[in-house]
Amino acid sequence: MPETVFEVDTEAPPDEQPDPIVNRWHPDVPPVASIDPGEKVRIECMDWTGGQVNNDDSANDIRDMALDPNHHLSGPFEVTGAEPGDILIVDILDLGAFPDHEWGFNAIFDKENGGGFLTDHFPEARKSIWELDGVIASSRHIDDVRFPGCAHPGILGTAPSHELLEEWNERERALIERGPDAETAVNHETREEQPPLALPPESNDVLLGGMDDDDAEEAAEEAARTIPPRENAGNCDIKNLGRGSRVYLPVFVDGANFITGDLHFSQGDGEITFCGAIEMAGWVDLKVDVIKDGMEKMGTDYAMFKPGYMDPDFSDYVVFEGYSVDEDGKQHYKNANVGMRRACLDAIDYMTNFGYSEEQAYMILSTAPVESRIAGIVDLPNTCVTVSLPEEIFDIDINPDILADGDATGDRGGVAKTS
Amino acid sequence: MPETVFEVDTEAPPDEQPDPIVNRWHPDVPPVASIDPGEKVRIECMDWTGGQVNNDDSANDIRDMALDPNHHLSGPFEVTGAEPGDILIVDILDLGAFPDHEWGFNAIFDKENGGGFLTDHFPEARKSIWELDGVIASSRHIDDVRFPGCAHPGILGTAPSHELLEEWNERERALIERGPDAETAVNHETREEQPPLALPPESNDVLLGGMDDDDAEEAAEEAARTIPPRENAGNCDIKNLGRGSRVYLPVFVDGANFITGDLHFSQGDGEITFCGAIEMAGWVDLKVDVIKDGMEKMGTDYAMFKPGYMDPDFSDYVVFEGYSVDEDGKQHYKNANVGMRRACLDAIDYMTNFGYSEEQAYMILSTAPVESRIAGIVDLPNTCVTVSLPEEIFDIDINPDILADGDATGDRGGVAKTS
Amino acid sequence: MPETVFEVDTEAPPDEQPDPIVNRWHPDVPPVASIDPGEKVRIECMDWTGGQVNNDDSANDIRDMALDPNHHLSGPFEVTGAEPGDILIVDILDLGAFPDHEWGFNAIFDKENGGGFLTDHFPEARKSIWELDGVIASSRHIDDVRFPGCAHPGILGTAPSHELLEEWNERERALIERGPDAETAVNHETREEQPPLALPPESNDVLLGGMDDDDAEEAAEEAARTIPPRENAGNCDIKNLGRGSRVYLPVFVDGANFITGDLHFSQGDGEITFCGAIEMAGWVDLKVDVIKDGMEKMGTDYAMFKPGYMDPDFSDYVVFEGYSVDEDGKQHYKNANVGMRRACLDAIDYMTNFGYSEEQAYMILSTAPVESRIAGIVDLPNTCVTVSLPEEIFDIDINPDILADGDATGDRGGVAKTS
Amino acid sequence: MPETVFEVDTEAPPDEQPDPIVNRWHPDVPPVASIDPGEKVRIECMDWTGGQVNNDDSANDIRDMALDPNHHLSGPFEVTGAEPGDILIVDILDLGAFPDHEWGFNAIFDKENGGGFLTDHFPEARKSIWELDGVIASSRHIDDVRFPGCAHPGILGTAPSHELLEEWNERERALIERGPDAETAVNHETREEQPPLALPPESNDVLLGGMDDDDAEEAAEEAARTIPPRENAGNCDIKNLGRGSRVYLPVFVDGANFITGDLHFSQGDGEITFCGAIEMAGWVDLKVDVIKDGMEKMGTDYAMFKPGYMDPDFSDYVVFEGYSVDEDGKQHYKNANVGMRRACLDAIDYMTNFGYSEEQAYMILSTAPVESRIAGIVDLPNTCVTVSLPEEIFDIDINPDILADGDATGDRGGVAKTS
DSSP, rough: OOOEOOOOOTSSSSGGGOOOOOOBBTTTTTSSEOOTTEEEEEEEEOOOSSSOSSSSSHHHHHHHHOOOOOOOOOEEEEEOOOTOOOOOEEEEEEEEEEETOOOOEEEETTTTTOOOOTTTTOOOOOOEEEEEEEEEEEEEEEEEEEEOOEEEEEEEOOOOOOOHHHHHHHHHHHHHHOSOOOOHHSSSSSSSSSOOOOOOOOOOTTOOOOOOOHHHHHTTTTTOOOEEEEETTOOOEEEEOTTTTTTEEOOTTTOOOOOEEEEESSSOTTTTEEEEEEOOOOOOOOEEETTTTTTHHHHSSOOEEEEESSSOOOOEEEEEOSSSSTSSBBBOOOOOHHHHHHHHHHHHHHHTTTOHHHHHHHHHHHHHHEEEEESSSTTOOOOOOEEEEGGGGSHHHHHOOHHHOOOOOOOOOBBBBBO | OOOEEEETTSSGGGGGSOOOOOOOOTTOOOEEEEEEETOOEEEEEEEETSSSOOOOSHHHHHOOOOTTTTOEEEEEEEETTOOOTTTEEEEEEEEOTTTTTOEEEEOOTTTTTTTOTTTOOSSEEEEEEEEEEEEEETTEEEEEEEEEOOEEEEEEEEOOOOOHHHHHHHHHHHHHHHHHHHHHHSSSSSSSSSSOOOOOOOOOTOOBTTOOOOHHHHHTTTTSSSSSSSSTTSSSOOOOOOOOOOEEOOOOOOOEEEEEEESSSOOOOTTTEEEEEEEEEEEEEEEEEEEETTTHHTTTOOOOOOOOSSOOOOOEEEEEESSSSOOSBOOSOOOHHHHHHHHHHHHHHHHHTOOOOHHHHHHHEEEEEEOEEEEEEEEEEOOEEEEEEGGGGGOOOOHHHHHSSSOOOOOOOBBBBBO | OOOOEEEOOTTTTTOOOOOOOOOSSSSSSSSSSEOOTTEEEEEOOOOOTOOOOOOOBBBBBHHHHTTTTOOEEEEEEEEETOOOOOOOEEEEEEEEOOOTOOOEEEEOOOTTTOOOOTTTTTSSEEEEEEETTTEEEEEEEEEEEEEEEOOOOOOOOOOOOOOHHHHHHHHHHHHHHHHHHHHHHHHSSSSSSSOOOOOOOOOOTTTTOOOOOOHHHHHHHBBBBBEEEEEOOOOOOTTTOOOOOOOEEESSTTTOOOOEEESSSSOTTOOOOOEEEEEEEEEEEEEEEETTTTHHTOOOOOOOOOSSSEEEEEEEEEEEEOBBBOOTTTEEESOOHHEEEEHHHHHHHHHHHHTTTTHHHHHHHSOOOOOEHHHHOOOOOOOOOEEEGGGGSSSSSSEEEEEEEOOOOOOOOOOOOOO | OOOOOOOOTTTTGGGOOOOOOOBOOOSSSSEEEOTTTEEEEEEEOOOSSEEESOOOSSSSSHTTTOOTTTOOEEEEETTTTTTTTTTTEEEEEEEETTTTOOOOEEEEEETTTTTTTTTTTTTTEEEEEEEEEETTETTTTTEEEEOOOEEEEEEEEEOOHHHHHHHHHHHHHHHHHOOOOOHHHHSOOSSSSOOOOOOOOOOTTTOBBTTOOHHHHHHHHHHHHHSSSTTTTEEEEOTTTTOOOEEEEEEOOOTOOEEEEESSOOTBBTTTEEEEEEOEEEEEEEEEEEEEEEEEHHHHHEEEEESSSSOOOOOOOOEEOOSSSSSSSSBSOOHHHHHHHHHHHHHHHHHTTTTTOHHHHHHHHSSOEEEEEESSOOTTTTEEEEEEGGGGBBBBBBOOHHHHHHHHOOOOOOOBBBO
C-alpha cells in the first residue's frame, strides 16, 4: 500500500480532521504534502458533503444540508519540480470505500436547497443508501438493481494561478451580472423562480487547508467554488475516470498543488440528481509524474485523459431519444440540455412500467453506468441526445419485448423521504 | 435478399427516380408500398442530398448545394394493420453502399449556406471523399486514418398525424417568432449574423412522393422539414443505430407510413460538420412488425431502440473535457452545446500535433466512431462534455505519451477546397 | 464493388462452374487470376460441400454426403511480385451470402460418414437450416435463438512449396502408420471403431482448378487435403477472422497463389459438429498486399492475424467448466480435447433445461459465437476448458437464477432428421 | 468490510498461521467457520506456495521449492443449511493483495521440480516479481509492460463426499497405473523423461486444517491433491472468474465446506508457466447463498459461473495460430495441447522481435490477459488453437506493421535467474 499522505476521520467534522480539508480553489493554499515524480501515494477523502449524510431511512439530512462548505476535499499536494507550463500525469491506481464505512448515498435535493437536473419534477428531498459489496452496489431503497460500479474521483485538479483565478471570477461574475435571461429559463429546470446562475466566491464556511487565518480570510473573498469543472479539470464528474486511467493536467503554479476528492462508487452520465453519484468517503491511490514543458511539447493547455480498461462492459441497452422540445411542448434551439431532459424523462417513465417509482428511476439514472450521448447536434432546431440504460443492472428482465407480452409490474420498495 | 420495395437510380436526378422521392413529413403522402408484419424488405436510398455531391477533389458542389430539397428519402411504407396507438417494430438487418457506388462523402458547409457546429472556425466549404471497402472506410483526403464503420440510417420515422404535424409547426414557428435572443447567440456558432432558428415549411423543391399535384401544392405549405428529429424519431442521426438494432416507433396514422434514408457509413456522435457523417447512397434491409395497442401496453409514446451487438468495439481512447465557457472566454450557463464545442476544439487542436490540418481533424470527429458524452450536467455553471477519440482509427500512434517523447508531425494530405 | 475475379453458380455442380473449383493444396495448380498488391477483389465461393446440401427439412443429404471432394474452394490467386520469403497481407473487407441464396446450414454428420466432436452422443445425421437476414441468423429448426454472426472465411491460405507439401504428406502418413494407439482412443470421440487418423492424398474427386488433365492426375496423388490447418493457415476455422481483419501469411511459391472459401456466417469456437458453422455460399471482398522479405524482416515464418473490431460484443455469459475426465469417468492426462468435451456436454445438458433438444443445443454450440478457452493447461492431470454461452442469443432468459425460481421449459421445435 | 472469517500472517510459516491452513480435499476436515446464506465474509489467503517465494532477484527459491505442501488454502467454510443436492452460490465481491504486501510473482519451475507447459524449452528456474499498484501490474524484470489485471481466486471449491473422493482417487490411480504411453509422450512437454501422470494422495506435508492428529494421519492417506480441477470446481485457474462473478457449485457434504485461495492478480489463459499467474497473498470478499435442491431444480450436477462485467476490455490483438504438429515436425492427432504449444511458441518468438527475451515472453503469456481459444477441433488431424496477445499491455507498439517498417528491438531488462 502506498504511503498515506492525507488522512480523514469519518467520525469527525470537517474542521477537526487529522489533515486540513480544503473546499475552494486558490493558488496560495499551502501544500499539505510533497510528492516526488514517480511516487505513489494513498489519499483519504471525506464524502463531498463532509459527512452530512447518514446511513438511515430519512431524507431530512438532504433537505437540511449546508451547501456552502461543499466539496470537502483533500490536498493540495505539491509535486516536486513541477512548474507552470509542465503537464502533470496522474495515474489512478485504485480507490474504494473505507473498510468500516462500506456504504454510499444518492439523493435528490430539495428544489429550494440545491435542486437538480429535473428539480421541477422532483422538488422534494429524497435519499437512497447504497450498500457497497466489493465492486457491487445495491440499495435497500431500490429493489432488484445490482451492478458493478466504475469507481472514480469526481474531482481531480491542479491549483489555478492568480491570473487564472481572476479570469474565472470575472467570467462567472459577468454571467451573474447579465442576469436572468431567456437563456437561463431555457436551460434550467426552474422556470418559475430564478436559480443561481453561478456560485461566486462565498466566504461562509471556507476551508483553506493549512493557510493561516489572516491569509485565509482574505483568500476566501476570491477563492473559487469547487462545483464547476474548469481549465484545471476539477469537478469533472466523468464516470469513466476509473481504475487504470491516466490523466494529463496543465500545471499553473509551482508544485502543481493538485487536489482530489468527491469519490464516486458509480455514476451515470450527467450525474443528474446533483447529489449525485453513489457518493462515498474513501481512499484513492495515485501515482504522479511530470512532463517538463509538457504544454509546449504536447501542444496542449487543456486537461485530457485515457480511461482504464476496467469499466463495466455491458452490451444490452434500451436507448431513449430526446430532442430540444421541453415537456411543456416548447421548442428550444439546438439545446442539448433539453434533449437530455426529454430522454431522461422517457427513461424514467419507461422504468415505471416495471414497478419502479419515478424517484427510484431518477436515482438509477444518476447512479448506474448509464450512457448519455449527444447523438446529433446540427439538426436544427432539435439536438438529439440518447440515454442508454443497461439491462444488466436489473435482476428482472426490462427488455421492451417483455412489455409487449404482458405485465411486468412488481413492488420495488421505496426511497427515503423527509419526515 | 428481401424483395426491393423502393428503387433508386444514382445516375438520375431526384425527380426522375424509379420510385418517387419524398423530402417532407406529411400524413397524406400516399404509401409507395405495403409491407406485412413479419415481412422483410430491401429499400434503396439516395444519399441525403439527392446526388448533388461528386466523387472529385473540388468542394464547389458543397459550396453551391441546394439545401431546400434535403433530405431525399424513401417511402412512405404502409405496414398492414398498423393503427394509431400501436408500436411499430423495425429490425435493421443490414445496409450498405451500392456495388457500383462504393464511396461516401463528408463536407463542411459554407457559413453562408448550411454552416455547421463549428462554422465560425470553419467558414468555407470543404469536402472529403471516403472510399468504402466493405466495412472499412478511408479517404484520399485524410491520410493514415482507416476504420470500420457502424453503418446506420440517419433517418427512420413514422408519419405524423395531422394533429401532431400542426403541433410541430406551431412550436417551431413560435421559436422563429421569439426571434434572435441571448439563447440563440449562446447556443449557436454564428454570433455575428443570425442563423435560421428553425426551418418552417418551405414549398420550394418539395417532393411528396406520389401525391397528386394539387394536393401536393397544398400539403407543401404545411409539410414539415426533415432536418430535426421529433416524436416520430426521424432524423435522429444516432451512430449506434446499426446492423442488428431493433427500433420501437409510435404509430400516428393508419399504416404507420414510415420513411427512411440518409444512410451513413459511419458517424461520430454529434455529426458535427452537419454534412455530416460519411454520407452515402445505398440500400437498407428491414424487417417490420407491429405491437397492437403497443403505446398502452408498453406505457410509452416515444421512440426507443435496442442497439445491435456489432458496433466497432474500440478500447483505446484519448478523452477531451469541455465545459460551458466558449473559446472567447465567455461563461455560459450549464450549456452542453458549449461544453461540446470546447471538447471538440481541443480534440481538433490535439490532432494537429500529429500533422493533421484542422479541417481534417474536424472531419475525423464527424465521421469516425467518436463518443461524445454529457458527463456532468449539474455542476453549475459548467456542464462537462467529454469527446473520446479512438486511437485504433489511426495508422499512426496518437497516444499522448508519444508527444511527450518527441516529434510526431507528418504530412497527412489535404481535404478538397473550392476553386 | 471490387472486380469479381472468381465466379460461382449455385445452380451448377462443382465441375461445371464458371471458374474452376479447387479442392486440394498443390504448388502447381495454375492461378485463376492475378492480383496486384494494393488491389481489391471480390471472390465468389461455393459452400464447402459444393452444393450438396438443400434448404429443406430432411437430413438425408447430410447422411449421404460425398466427403472426398470437400472443400470446394476458389483460387488460386497469384499476387504480382510475391516471392517465397515474403509475407502476404490479406485484408478481409466484407463477405456475405448471395442475394438470391440467403440461407446457410449446420449439420451433424452420421458417425459412419464424417462424424464430429461428439459423434458418440450424436451418431445420426441431423440438419438445421438457418435464415440469414442481413447480419442476423435464425433457424426454423431451433426456436427462440437469434443472433448477429461474425461472418468469416473458414479457409484462407497460400500454396505450399513442393518441399512443404512433401513435409505435410510425410508427417501425416507417419501418423497413419503409427496406427491406432492410446492417444487416438483418448482424443477421439469414437472409442469402438477406428476413425481416420488423417486424410492422405485421395485421388478420388480431385479438382485442381485449371491444371491440365495429365498433370492433374499426377498431382492428385500427392495434393494435400484441405481439412486440416497447416503452416499456410488454410482451414483455420477461426470464428474471429471477420470483417476488418488483417491476415499475415507466409509465401511459399512465386505469386503466393492463395485460395479461399468455406464461408461461415457464424461459428462457435471449435466448430464442433464438423458441418460445422453456419455454412454458406457467398462472396468475400479482399485487399492484398505484400511485405517483401517479410519473413526475415518480421522474424516470422507462421501465419498470424489481427481481428477486426466488428465481432458481436456480448457480455452476458453462462460458463461451463470441463476437465480431462471423460463422460465414462476415465481420467486422461492433461487433455484439452477431453476438457472441451465435458464442458460442451454440460452446456448441452444445461440448455435442455429450457426446452431445447440435445441436438439443437449441440448445433447452437457449433454455430453461435460461443467462446471456448483453455483456461488452465498445467494442473495435471486435468486441463480445464471453459465454454461460454452468450445469453444474448436467446429470445428467452437462460440465466441460471431463472431455473432456481421455477420452470423454464418450452417447445423449441426440432431439427431435420433423416427419412 | 465484511467480517474476516479466516486470517493469515504473511510473516509466519504455514503451520503457524492464525487459522489453520488446508492443502488437501477431504470430506472430514472440520469447518473453520460457519457462514449463513446471504452473509458476506472476508477470507484471507496465503499465496499458493505458503510464502516460499521472496521479493528478490534470485530464482533459487523457485528452483528449491517444496511442491508437496501446495496449495496453501483457506477453509473449509460451512454454509448453514447446505446439504448434498443443493447448489451453493458464491458471489465474488472483491479481492486484493494485503496493503503491506503489494507484490506478486510469476515463475518458471525447473524441469526437475515442477516443470511447466513448455518445460523442454525453459528447463531452468526463473522468476519475475510484479509490483501491484492498485489494479495495475508491472515488473522490474520485464520492461515496458503494464496492464490492469482481472484478479480472481485460482481455487474455489466444495468438499467432496467420501464417495466422490474415492472416485477421484480411483480414476487418477488408474491413469498412473496405465503408465507412460504414447498419450503421455504426446501431450506432455517432457519427451525424454517421464513426468508425473497424476499426483496421488501424498501424506508428506499434509495440512488438514483443524482436524485432530490421529484423524489427519489417516485422512492424509486418501485426501486428494489440490492441483487438478474436478467436479467440485477447485483449481480451475479461470482468468475471467473476477470481481462481480457469480459461481454455482454442487454441494456434496452437509455445510458445503468450501475452500478457497491461490489468489491471482492476473493470468493468461492456460497459466502456462505453472507458477503460473501473478501469484499473491491477499484477501477475497465473498457472499454465499444456497439454492435448496438446486441440482434437481436446475438440472445440473456440475459447476458453472457467470463472469462479472469488469474484465479488462482490450480490443487490439495479435493472434497466433497453432495446430497439432509439434515443434519437431511430428504430427499429432487432433491434439489441442499441441496446438496451444505451437501458438505459444510462435507468440514467444514474435515478442523477441521487440527485444523481449524468450523467458520474458513466456512469462507475459502466463500473466497478462491473453486469450487462448480452441478455434477448430474437428479438422483432423490438426486442432487449431489461437493465442491472442493484447497490444494494450505494452508501452511500445507491437503491431506487426511496425516490424514491416523497420527495427523494433530494444532492451527490456531481464528476469531473475538462479545463482
